[in-house]
Amino acid sequence: xxxxxxxxxxxxxxxxxxxxxxxxxxxxxxxxxxxxxxxxxxxxxxxxxxxxxxxxxxxxxxxxxxxxxxxxxxxxxxxxxxxxxxxxxxxxxxxxxxxxxxxxxxxxxxxxxxxxxxxxxxxxxxxxxxxxxxxxxxxxxxxxxxxxxxxxxxxxxxxxxxxxxxxxxxxxxxxxxxxxxxxxxxxxxxxxxxxxxxxxxxxxxxxxxxxxxxxxxxxxxxxxxxxxxxxxxxxxxxxxxxxxxxxxxxxxxxxxxxxxxxxxxxxxxxxxxxxxxxxxxxxxxxxxxxxxxxxxxxxxxxx
Amino acid sequence: xxxxxxxxxxxxxxxxxxxxxxxxxxxxxxxxxxxxxxxxxxxxxxxxxxxxxxxxxxxxxxxxxxxxxxxxxxxxxxxxxxxxxxxxxxxxxxxxxxxxxxxxxxxxxxxxxxxxxxxxxxxxxxxxxxxxxxxxxxxxxxxxxxxxxxxxxxxxxxxxxxxxxxxxxxxxxxxxxxxxxxxxxxxxxxxxxxxxxxxxxxxxxxxxxxxxxxxxxxxxxxxx
Numbered sequence: 001x002x003x004x005x006x007x008x009x010x011x012x013x014x015x016x017x018x019x020x021x022x023x024x025x026x027x028x029x030x031x032x033x034x035x036x037x038x039x040x041x042x043x044x045x046x047x048x049x050x051x052x053x054x055x056x057x058x059x060x061x062x063x064x065x066x067x068x069x070x071x072x073x074x075x076x077x078x079x080x081x082x083x084x085x086x087x088x089x090x091x092x093x094x095x096x097x098x099x100x101x102x103x104x105x106x107x108x109x110x111x112x113x114x115x116x117x118x119x120x121x122x123x124x125x126x127x128x129x130x131x132x133x134x135x136x137x138x139x140x141x142x143x144x145x146x147x148x149x150x151x152x153x154x155x156x157x158x159x160x161x162x163x164x165x166x167x168x169x170x171x172x173x174x175x176x177x178x179x180x181x182x183x184x185x186x187x188x189x190x191x192x193x194x195x196x197x198x199x200x201x202x203x204x205x206x207x208x209x210x211x212x213x214x215x216x217x218x219x220x221x222x223x224x225x226x227x228x229x230x231x232x233x234x235x236x237x238x239x240x241x242x243x244x245x246x247x248x249x250x251x252x253x254x255x256x257x258x259x260x261x262x263x264x265x266x267x268x269x270x271x272x273x274x275x276x277x278x279x280x281x282x283x284x285x286x287x288x289x290x291x292x293x294x295x296x297x298x299x300x301x302x303x
Numbered sequence: 304x305x306x307x308x309x310x311x312x313x314x315x316x317x318x319x320x321x322x323x324x325x326x327x328x329x330x331x332x333x334x335x336x337x338x339x340x341x342x343x344x345x346x347x348x349x350x351x352x353x354x355x356x357x358x359x360x361x362x363x364x365x366x367x368x369x370x371x372x373x374x375x376x377x378x379x380x381x382x383x384x385x386x387x388x389x390x391x392x393x394x395x396x397x398x399x400x401x402x403x404x405x406x407x408x409x410x411x412x413x414x415x416x417x418x419x420x421x422x423x424x425x426x427x428x429x430x431x432x433x434x435x436x437x438x439x440x441x442x443x444x445x446x447x448x449x450x451x452x453x454x455x456x457x458x459x460x461x462x463x464x465x466x467x468x469x470x471x472x473x474x475x476x477x478x479x480x481x482x483x484x485x486x487x488x489x490x491x492x493x494x495x496x497x498x499x500x501x502x503x504x505x506x507x508x509x510x511x512x513x514x515x516x517x518x519x520x521x522x523x524x525x526x527x
Contacts, residue, residue: 053527058382060524078385086383092376094319109311109384145380 005070010034010156010188011055016064018050025050025212028064032190032205037182039203039220040192041290047212048192049088052160055190056086069156082110085154087145089161093133099144100129103151110152118151124177139170146174150181157181157189163198175201196287206286208293215297220286227289228263230271231279232256238275243267247296259284259292308386312394316368317402323367324402327360331410339417346423353410354439358470360406361443362463365450368399370459379527388526389517395451396513403443411436427489430498434477437505442466444509448516477501 006012011032018025025047032038042048053059055068057077066073071080093102099122107113122129125143127136136144142162149157159178163171179202182189193199199206200220207217234240234256240249245262256276260267268278284292317324334356338349372378381391414432418424424432449462478484482497494502 053525056383057387058379058525058527074387078387078390081383081385084383088379090376091379091383093380094377095375097319105311105315109308149383 005034006067008034009067010036010069011038011190012065012067013051013055014065016051016054016061016066018054018059018062023047023050023212025054025061028214030207030214030217032188034188035186037189037191037202037204039199039206040190040209041194041196041199041206041286042192042209043194043294046194046209048194048209049090049160050212051209052088052158052190052192056084056158057081083155084158085149085152085156086158087142087149087160087162089164091145093141093144093148095134096132098130098132099127099136099147102133102144102148103129106148106152112153114151114153117153118147121147121151121177125173139166139174142166142170143174146177150177155187157187157191159189159191161193162191163193163195171198178202196285196290200286208290208297210294210297211301213297216293223286223289224283226260226262227284227292228260229282229284229288230258230260230268231282232258232271233277233279235275235277240271240276241274243270248292248299255279259296261293261296308384309390309394309397312381312384312386312391313398313401316394316398320364320368320402323360323363324405327356327406328409330356330359331406331413335410335413335417338414339421339423353414354435354470357407357410357436357439358442358467361403361439362446362467364399364402364443365447365459366456366463368402369395369447369450370456373454374456382527388523389521391526392451392517392520396447396516399447400444400513403440403447407436407440407443425488425490426492427486429492430494430502431477431483431487434483434498434502434505435474437502438470438473441505441508441512442470444512448512451516452519 009031011030013028013030016025016028023045028047028051030051040048040051050059054061055066055073057074057080060074068080069083071077073080103118107115125140125147127140127144127147133141133144146162163174166174175198178189178191181187182202189202191199191202203220205218206220206223208215232240232255234251234254236254240251240256240258245260245264245267246258247261249256249258258271268281272278331353334349334352336349337345337352340349372381382388386394411433414436415429418426418429418432446459446462446466450459453459453462480497482495483501486493486495
């Protein structure tokens with residue numbers, strides 16, 4: 001991999017904090033190496049958009065350091081934004097103007113604008129340049145925004161919930177295009193969503209955020225490898241021991257469900273040695289891992 | 304980079320707001336056409352129409368170019384471009400002040416020419432005419448600055464209400480000032496110390512309000 005930035009990191013947030021009256025972002029550490037596709041997953045109000053706005057320089061952090069493409073943010077946001085393609089769910093184009101007007105506007109600013117690629121994207125997304133933005137559906141507007149971002153060929157793509165509110169077909173089309181773009185070049189991507197399926201589809205690495213704190217961050221495959229759900233039959237009089245790697249046990253009568261975030265076959269053996277019987281060891285989907293992770297983190301904070 | 308991004312944003316605003324500017328110029332031209340007919344009724348109708356045109360464009364421009372951009376969520380799109388919040392503020396103030404000055408200056412110059420050439424009014428009215436015409440510009444700067452700093456339709460509406468309800472009152476007091484009215488019928492323009500002080504205060508308030516807008520914008524930590 002080419003290393004153009006310090007430590008090979010395209011995004012680096014160190015101890016970033018931001019306080020609002022009813023919400024605070026607390027000691028955020030986030031590192032996204034150059035060329036990586038990072039998914040940022042969190043429930044609504046978790047702090048995904050605030051984190052993204054801080055790294056775009058649109059919101060100033062109260063504490064901590066932010067470096068994006070080697071630039072200190074927010075001080076060097078102008079230099080950084082030349083190479084960042086940013087699209088967010090709450091971003092709107094000018095309704096009274098056509099997509100062609102927007103394309104000309106962006107082309108007039110960016111030397112990197114790839115007119116041929118813009119035409120390819122127009123065709124792939126089924127858009128017509130001469131159509132006014134107010135005449136487009138929500139899905140078409142998202143596609144139009146992405147076209148304007150992608151055709152300038154940014155080194156870093158920052159996408160804040162771009163698939164929110166889209167129908168399954170439009171979502172699929174956009175994710176397919178993004179997947180294509182990402183495999184195409186060594187571009188760094190930060191993709192936030194509360195939809196785990198979308199993030200799972202395109203990300204190499206996933207970070208979970210909840211209530212203004214990063215609760216976990218690792219490679220997608222590592223999550224899927226390490227997390228397991230154990231269904232255990234517990235005979236009367238047997239108490240399940242607390243075991244390392246087990247983050248929660250829910251028991252209803254003789255059936256217990258244990259969740260592991262660092263599964264090791266020895267855990268199953270340890271349960272069986274107490275007289276309990278393992279009925280099944282199940283893989284977990286990313287959504288189940290996300291929910292279990294958030295619940296565990298909240299229990300820890302409240303304890 | 305192709306030219307200055309600030310320049311592109313200014314041009315973008317001019318392209319997007321060309322209709323309101325043209326409409327205000329047309330309304331102003333109509334007012335001046337009525338005004339130059341020379342009789343008393345035409346003078347009253349023309350001058351009222353002229354001020355209404357200036358006040359309306361002074362209220363509408365900040366709404367169209369500043370408030371709606373935030374309300375309709377275009378701001379996030381603009382701020383994704385390589386600009387800082389201060390560059391955005393510069394672009395916004397240069398474009399809106401420029402868009403206001405185009406019809407305002409045209410109307411001020413045309414009014415003075417009508418007074419000068421057609422002789423509808425004595426030249427002694429020039430100081431008070433300029434003082435009165437300056438007010439919509441001062442009001443526009445106040446509304447534009449409040450709209451940028453306040454970041455909401457509520458603040459913009461409040462500033463518009465304050466200005467619109469003040470014009471009549473301020474005009475009433477200005478035309479009651481003897482130092483201005485005593486020279487009214489003079490064949491030459493006489494700039495008394497009072498006239499100069501009022502006009503100077505109006506002129507000074509423009510950079511003061513624009514400077515205050517820049518200062519308050521520079522202190523913002525959250526921009527979108």
